[in-house]
Amino acid sequence: MGGSFFDLVYKVVRKIPKGRVATYGQVAALCGHPRNARAVGYALHVNPDPKQIPCHRVVNRFGGLSPAFAFGGEQRQKILLQDEGVDFHGLDTVDLAVYRWEEDYQ
DNA sequence: CTCTTGACGCACA
DNA sequence: GTGTGCGCCAAGA
Secondary structure, rough: OOOHHHHHHHHHHHHOOOOOEEEHHHHHHHHHHOHHHHHHHHHHHOOOOOOOOHHHHOOOOOOOOOOOOOOOOOHHHHHHHHHHHEEOOOOOOOOHHHHHHHOOOO
8 A cells, every 4th residue: 555546545535524525536636536536436345444434425426325335235324424414415415515525624 | 468347527419 | 408428547257
């Protein structure tokens, strides 16, 4: 680890503050590859440290998790975010306009 | 080594 | 405004 795109992804995701969410494209952009959101998803897929890397805080550009999400159950992810204070706008969609993590805000 | 799939995002018709 | 396809990077078969 160290230098790889994946490691950078984990690093960024780990930096996401509690109660905030980031999009795959945003993380990819922070890694230096704004068009590589796919690799970000894959990086979280291999998620070596789920306890340290809150993948539940990473959502797609719509603010909702992918239907393939299954690191413990979609419901699980929703509960975790709600517990952090994130309000869901619908069934499994968060209000990015409010909870989207901004590097400038950190 | 080549082709396909994938936790995404966006440009084009 | 909507529908379709393509692009980027990586991994699996």
